Amino acid sequence: MSGGGTETPVACDAAQGGKKRDSLGTPGAAHLIIKDLGEIHSRLLDHRPVTQGEIRYFVKEFEEKRGLRELRVLKNLENTIQETNECLLPKCRETMECGLGETLQRLQAANDSICRLQQREQERKKVINDYLTASEKRRLVQWEEFVSGQPQRRAEVDEEHRRAVERLREQYAAMEKDLAKFSTF
Structure with a gap:
C-alpha cells in the first residue's frame, strides 16, 4: 500500500477470474x-x-390500555x-310537580296583591288629580273676582285717601289759625 506501486493480486481475486483489485487511489475504491x-x-x-x-409496541400497548380505560369510562x-333516569329524574319530577303547584299559587297571590296595589295607586292619583283640578279652577275663579274687583277697590282707596288728605288739610x-291767634301775644 505504501510506495506508490500497484498492489499484487490476492488469492481470492485470482480465483475470481484474474480481475485485479482496484487500488486505493482509484474512484471505484472510494465507492467501496x-x-x-x-x-x-x-x-x-x-x-x-x-x-x-x-x-409500534408502545403505540399498541397505549391503544389497548386506552381502549380499556375508555370502555370503563x-x-x-x-x-x-x-341511575339518573331511574331514580333522580322521577324524584325531581315529583318534587317539581309538588312545589310547582304551591309556587304557582304563591305567584298568583302575589300577582293579585300587586294588581290591587296598582289599582289603589291609580285611584289615589285620580282623586288627587281631580282635587288639584278643582282647586285650580276655584283659584282661577277667585283670581278673576279679585282682578275684576281691583278697580273698584282702588277707587275706594283713592277716595278714602283723598278724604284723609282733605281732613288733614283742614x-x-x-x-295754623289757632297758632296765629297765639302768636300775636
Missing part, C-alpha cells in the same frame, strides 16, 4: 470504502429499525345515566 462505512454506520449508529419496533357514564289749617 463509502459503502463499507455506510454498512458500519447503519449497524453501529442507526437504530431506526429497533426504535420503530419499540414505537363509558360503562361508568352509562351507569350514571341509567286740621292743619285750623291749627
